[in-house]
Amino acid sequence: MLPLNKALTAAALAAGIFAAAAIGAPAMAGSDDDAAARGATPESQKGYDIAARSDRSDAGFGDSEVVLKMVLRNAAGAEAERELTITTLEKANESVGDKSLVAFQRPRDIRGTGLLSYAKILEPDDQWLYLPALKRVKRISSANKSGPFVGSEFAFEDFTSLELNKYTYKFVGEGTEQGMAVDIVERFPRYENSGYTRQVAYVDQEVFQVRKVEFYDRKNALLKTLTLTGYREYAGGVWRAQRLEMVNHQTGKETDLVYSDYRFGAGLTERDFTQARLKRIR
Numbered sequence: 379m380l381p382l383n384k385a386l387t388a389a390a391l392a393a394g395i396f397a398a399a400a401i402g403a404p405a406m407a408g409s410d411d412d413a414a415a416r417g418a419t420p421e422s423q424k425g426y427d428i429a430a431r432s433d434r435s436d437a438g439f440g441d442s443e444v445v446l447k448m449v450l451r452n453a454a455g456a457e458a459e460r461e462l463t464i465t466t467l468e469k470a471n472e473s474v475g476d477k478s479l480v481a482f483q484r485p486r487d488i489r490g491t492g493l494l495s496y497a498k499i500l501e502p503d504d505q506w507l508y509l510p511a512l513k514r515v516k517r518i519s520s521a522n523k524s525g526p527f528v529g530s531e532f533a534f535e536d537f538t539s540l541e542l543n544k545y546t547y548k549f550v551g552e553g554t555e556q557g558m559a560v561d562i563v564e565r566f567p568r569y570e571n572s573g574y575t576r577q578v579a580y581v582d583q584e585v586f587q588v589r590k591v592e593f594y595d596r597k598n599a600l601l602k603t604l605t606l607t608g609y610r611e612y613a614g615g616v617w618r619a620q621r622l623e624m625v626n627h628q629t630g631k632e633t634d635l636v637y638s639d640y641r642f643g644a645g646l647t648e649r650d651f652t653q654a655r656l657k658r659i660r
Contacts, residue, residue, distance in 0.1 A: 412499075412543040415568065425547030425563045428581060432588075433542040439616050441646035442466045446637045450530060453630030460485065460528070467646050475499065475541045477651040481659040482528070491528065492659040494651060499543050500569050505534060508656045515653050524573025531602060531624040531633040533573055544569050555580040555589045556607070574601070585609070587617055595628075602626050612640060 416426040448460040461484045467477040475497025482491045490510035497503050505518040523534040545565040553562050560580040567574060575598045580590040587609050595601040608620035622635040649655070 415543040415546055417546055417548075419548075421549045422547055424549040425565070428549065428561060428563050429542055429545070429547055429565065432581075432586065437468075438614065439642050440468055441644055442640050442642050443644045443646070444618075444637055444640045446635050448530060449634040449636065451632040451634070460488065465644075465646055465650065467648070467651055469497075469541075475503070477648075479651055479656070488528065490659050492656045493527065493534070494653065494656045496651075497541050499541055502570070506653055506656060508659065510659075515656055523571060531626045531631055532635075535573055550578070552583075553580065555582070558582040558584060558589065560589060585611075585617065587619070600627055612642060614642075616640075616642065 411426070411430065416423055443463065443465045445461070445463050448462060450458045450460070460482060462480055462482045465479045465481075469476045477497070478495045480493040480495075482488045490508070492508045494506045494508075495503060496505070503523070505523065507516045507518055508514075509516065518534055525534060526532070527534050527536070545568055548564045548566075550562040550564055553560050560582050563579050563581065564576050565579070566576050573596065574593050575596055576594050578592040578594075579588050581587065582589050588606055590606070591604040592600060593602040593604070603625050605623045605625075606619035606621070607623075609617055610620055611617050618637065618640050620637045622637075624633045624635075626632065
């Protein structure tokens with residue numbers, strides 16, 4: 379689950395795309411592995427095992443809540459800031475996805491705007507957008523999820539695209555990122571209507587967290603790069619990046635997400651992730 383599952387959701391965007399890697403031999407296949415996602419070649423199986431170890435190491439957090447600042451920066455360097463809260467309810471198992479709610483507090487003209495997401499695996503994710511000015515909930519079409527979310531460089535897809543079995547994988551090799559030795563893994567969407575042909579993640583070999591992700595568009599051209607920094611380990615061995623920086627190489631625009639402290643075990647339930655709750659955002 380990403381970053382926007384580990385970091386954004388969730389993501390979450392949050393925040394790790396898949397934030398763990400094995401040193402030496404890859405992890406053994408687990409009983410919950412999806413055979414189609416794991417693949418048949420040594421490279422695909424090692425890539426899957428890296429992703430699976432990350433996803434499963436985060437299991438058991440239950441629910442989380444975090445306040446963050448979104449900084450939008452255009453090609454000329456002009457900035458605009460937004461404040462939002464992301465709440466997440468952990469999935470029951472790997473056959474389903476997390477539920478998340480993004481709620482904007484400021485600026486005033488978008489206060490009350492919210493995005494409710496039910497992540498799925500190969501079926502289209504369920505997403506609803508609430509716009510207070512219209513006072514109605516709008517369902518997001520699966521064909522439109524590659525579009526930008528509220529003018530940022532994060533797409534609607536980025537809020538639900540981090541589930542383990544949504545992809546096939548390929549271990550590429552080793553390298554260096556941010557002064558650290560990393561494992562490099564490609565992943566390829568199995569679900570329809572993705573805006574990406576593939577993503578490339580750089581996972582450090584010390585604490586097994588994603589340090590950078592490259593996103594390639596439908597023409598297989600480099601579209602965006604996500605850099606994750608300021609990692610913090612919370613109780614229970616849960617890691618979260620405190621800063622995400624997304625750069626769009628094709629437009630020159632950027633979006634930063636700066637997180638406050640996460641709160642886990644907030645007592646959230648299914649009732650906190652409904653369309654009725656979406657309408658009550660303040």
